[in-house]
Amino acid sequence: MKLSGWGRFPVVDAQVYVPRDVEALQELVASKPSVIARGCGRAYGDSAINSSATIDMRRLNRMLGFDPKTGQLIAEAGVVLCDIIAAFLPRGWFPMVTPGTKFVTLGGMIAADVHGKNHRRHGSFRGCVDWIEVMGADGSIQRCSRESHVELFEHTLGGMGLTGIILRAAVRLRAVETGWIRQTTIPAPNLRSAMTALERAQDSTYSVAWIDCLGTGENLGRSLVFLGDHASAPDLPIHRSLHPFATPAKRKLSVPFNFPCFALNRFSLRTFNSLYYRVGAWNRGQQLVDWDSYFYPLDAVADWHRIYGRKGLAQFQCALPLSGSEEGLSALLQAVAKASAGSFLAVLKRFGPQESRISFPMEGYSLALDFPITAKISDLLANLDRITIEHGGRFYLAKDSRMSAETLRASDDRVGSFVRMRAESGWKTSFQSAQAERLVL
Amino acid sequence: MAHKFAELGHPIQLAARQSKTLGAEKTNLQLRYGVPVTLHEFDALLTETHAQFLAMLPELPEIAVSIVGLMGSQEGSERDHLLASCVMRSNYEGPANILALLANRFEERGSGTLVGVSSVAGERGRATNYVYGSAKAGFTAFLSGLRNRLAKRGVHVVTVLPGYVATKMTEGINLPARLTAQPSEVAEGIVVAVKRKKDVIYVRPVWRLIMLIIRLIPEGLFKGIRM
Known part of the structure; x- marks a missing residue:
C-alpha cells in the first residue's frame, strides 16, 4: 500500500504486515531481507517505511503491569500515548515527557527519543525509560537498560528503530494532583525578548515559544512565550476540585479535504499570525488550561496536515548549541522571512543538557518550522541546513524527509559511530528504513 | 469486544x-x-460441560456475547465428514447450547442481553461455503426464535451478521477493503446494538443491501452462478 509519514511526503509503495503476537513478528523478521517497525506514522518523513516490509506494531499493544508505588508502567511497544493518559490520569499519573501529539506509540517515542516542553528540566523521553526489550535479527529478545546491554539501550533511544524491533518497555509516569496546567503567557515583541523570557523560565516545568515567522526587522522573532506547571489541587476553583482529573470534553474538528495550494499564502498567514499574537497578548498572564489543550492543541483538529495541501508538508527542526543560538536563530528566521515561504508558526524551545549516543537534543535552543511543499522550498531548506551547520547545530530525524547523507554527517559527528555500530551488530542489513537508506545509516 | x-x-x-x-x-x-x-x-464443543461452566461463574452476567466460529475449508469439509461435523458443531451446536442455558437463567432473572455473532454466510447456501453457511443459518434461526420467545420476558437477543472482518480467520484471503470491517468496528456495532436493543445488525450497512440482493436471486438462476 501507499505509505507516508505525517508530512505526506514522500509517498512510498510498501508492503505492510500487522503481526498479532511475538511469534508472528519473529517469523517476519526472519523471513524478510530487511524490516522496519512502524507505530502511528507520526514521524513526518520516511523514518517508518520499508518498501519490502514495514511492520505495523499497533496490535502489540497490551499494558502488562503497573506499580503504583513507583509509577512504573510496563507495556508493549504498540500502546498509544493517549491510551496511557486515558488509563492513568484518572489515577493521578501523567507521562513524564510527552511530544506535541498524543497519537504516538510507546515504541515510536523511544525510537525517536522524543522531547517535550520540559526538556530543560527533565531531558528527553530517555529519562523515564527503565528498560527496553528489543528483538534482534535472529528473533531473540534482549532486555537492555542503563545496567545491562548498555550499548543496545543507548543506541535504541533515538536510533529510529534501526537497532531492532522495540517490543516492550518499562517507563515511569509522573504523579500529578490534577489534569490541569497553570499557564503563563508572555508576549515577546522580538527574538531577544523571547529568549530572555525562556532563559528566566528555569523554574517552570514547561516552557515554549510560538514565533510568528513573518515578522521582519524589529518584529523578527515576535512570539508568545508559554510557561506551564502542573496545577496542584488547591489551584483549582471549587467546582473543579471535586473532580480534579475531569476536563471538559472537546469538540472534535477535522479537515475533511486537502486545501488548495493557494490557500496558504503570505496574506492568509499574515492575518492568522497577527491574530494569533493579538489574542495571545490579550490573554497574557495566568490561566488554567486542561492537559489536552495545553499539550496537544493540534490533536483537536484531526488531519490538520491537510491544510498544507495534496503535496504535503516538510518539517524542519534543528537544535543549536547555547553559544550559537541567538545568532543562528536570527539567521534562520531572517532566511524564512525573506523567502516568504509561509510557515504558520515556529516553535522555539530551550533544551537542557543531554548525554546520548544518537538522540537529537543538545543543550541550547530548538526551532521547528513547517512548510507546504512547493517548487522553491528545497532551496530554502538547504539554506536552513547550511545556517544550522554553520552554528554548530543538528537535525531531528523524526522530522526529516529530505536531508542528504552529507548534510547529516556535517551536522553530527556521532553518525560515524552509529553507522559502525550498525554494521558490527548486523543491524544494518536487517533493520532498514527509507530514511536510513537515503541517509546511508 | x-x-x-x-x-x-x-x-x-x-x-x-x-x-x-x-x-x-x-x-x-x-x-x-x-x-x-x-x-x-470454556470449550464450546464440550456441550456436556456447559451447565457446570455456568454454575462455576462467580456471577451470572448481565450481557453475554458469543463469538465462536470455525470456518474450515469447504473442500476439506466435502471430503472429510469429521471436519464438516466439527464446523457444524462449532458454529451451531456449541454456541446455541451455551446461549440456551444462559437464556433460561436470564429468563428466570427477568433481565439480560444475549448477543450471538452469526454470519452473512448463513443467509444463503453457496457452493464455496455452504457447510459453514448452513451451520450459521441454523444459529441465526436459533437466535431469531430465542428472541421471539424471550421478547416479553425482559431478555433481549441481538443477532450480529458482520460480513467480512479482518481477523486471523480471514488473514491471507484477499478481501475487498470497503466490505471488510475491523474487529473494533464490530465491537462498536455490538455495544450500540445492545444499548439500543437492536435485533439484527450488519456491521457495515452495505451488507444489508448485498444480502438482500443475494437472497432475492431465484434459485434456478442462483445455481448457475459461482460465488
Whole structure:
C-alpha cells in the first residue's frame, strides 16, 4: 500500500504486515531481507517505511503491569500515548515527557527519543525509560537498560528503530494532583525578548515559544512565550476540585479535504499570525488550561496536515548549541522571512543538557518550522541546513524527509559511530528504513 | 469486544479454551479500564460441560456475547465428514447450547442481553461455503426464535451478521477493503446494538443491501452462478 509519514511526503509503495503476537513478528523478521517497525506514522518523513516490509506494531499493544508505588508502567511497544493518559490520569499519573501529539506509540517515542516542553528540566523521553526489550535479527529478545546491554539501550533511544524491533518497555509516569496546567503567557515583541523570557523560565516545568515567522526587522522573532506547571489541587476553583482529573470534553474538528495550494499564502498567514499574537497578548498572564489543550492543541483538529495541501508538508527542526543560538536563530528566521515561504508558526524551545549516543537534543535552543511543499522550498531548506551547520547545530530525524547523507554527517559527528555500530551488530542489513537508506545509516 | 464493554465500566468475564494464556489480556483490561476481570475455561464443543461452566461463574452476567466460529475449508469439509461435523458443531451446536442455558437463567432473572455473532454466510447456501453457511443459518434461526420467545420476558437477543472482518480467520484471503470491517468496528456495532436493543445488525450497512440482493436471486438462476 501507499505509505507516508505525517508530512505526506514522500509517498512510498510498501508492503505492510500487522503481526498479532511475538511469534508472528519473529517469523517476519526472519523471513524478510530487511524490516522496519512502524507505530502511528507520526514521524513526518520516511523514518517508518520499508518498501519490502514495514511492520505495523499497533496490535502489540497490551499494558502488562503497573506499580503504583513507583509509577512504573510496563507495556508493549504498540500502546498509544493517549491510551496511557486515558488509563492513568484518572489515577493521578501523567507521562513524564510527552511530544506535541498524543497519537504516538510507546515504541515510536523511544525510537525517536522524543522531547517535550520540559526538556530543560527533565531531558528527553530517555529519562523515564527503565528498560527496553528489543528483538534482534535472529528473533531473540534482549532486555537492555542503563545496567545491562548498555550499548543496545543507548543506541535504541533515538536510533529510529534501526537497532531492532522495540517490543516492550518499562517507563515511569509522573504523579500529578490534577489534569490541569497553570499557564503563563508572555508576549515577546522580538527574538531577544523571547529568549530572555525562556532563559528566566528555569523554574517552570514547561516552557515554549510560538514565533510568528513573518515578522521582519524589529518584529523578527515576535512570539508568545508559554510557561506551564502542573496545577496542584488547591489551584483549582471549587467546582473543579471535586473532580480534579475531569476536563471538559472537546469538540472534535477535522479537515475533511486537502486545501488548495493557494490557500496558504503570505496574506492568509499574515492575518492568522497577527491574530494569533493579538489574542495571545490579550490573554497574557495566568490561566488554567486542561492537559489536552495545553499539550496537544493540534490533536483537536484531526488531519490538520491537510491544510498544507495534496503535496504535503516538510518539517524542519534543528537544535543549536547555547553559544550559537541567538545568532543562528536570527539567521534562520531572517532566511524564512525573506523567502516568504509561509510557515504558520515556529516553535522555539530551550533544551537542557543531554548525554546520548544518537538522540537529537543538545543543550541550547530548538526551532521547528513547517512548510507546504512547493517548487522553491528545497532551496530554502538547504539554506536552513547550511545556517544550522554553520552554528554548530543538528537535525531531528523524526522530522526529516529530505536531508542528504552529507548534510547529516556535517551536522553530527556521532553518525560515524552509529553507522559502525550498525554494521558490527548486523543491524544494518536487517533493520532498514527509507530514511536510513537515503541517509546511508 | 471486551475493551469496548470494559471502557463503559462493565466487569468482564472472559471465557475461552486455554484461558490461562489470557493472563496478559486480563492485566491489560484491568490496567486500561480499572474494571474487575476474571478468566474461565470454556470449550464450546464440550456441550456436556456447559451447565457446570455456568454454575462455576462467580456471577451470572448481565450481557453475554458469543463469538465462536470455525470456518474450515469447504473442500476439506466435502471430503472429510469429521471436519464438516466439527464446523457444524462449532458454529451451531456449541454456541446455541451455551446461549440456551444462559437464556433460561436470564429468563428466570427477568433481565439480560444475549448477543450471538452469526454470519452473512448463513443467509444463503453457496457452493464455496455452504457447510459453514448452513451451520450459521441454523444459529441465526436459533437466535431469531430465542428472541421471539424471550421478547416479553425482559431478555433481549441481538443477532450480529458482520460480513467480512479482518481477523486471523480471514488473514491471507484477499478481501475487498470497503466490505471488510475491523474487529473494533464490530465491537462498536455490538455495544450500540445492545444499548439500543437492536435485533439484527450488519456491521457495515452495505451488507444489508448485498444480502438482500443475494437472497432475492431465484434459485434456478442462483445455481448457475459461482460465488
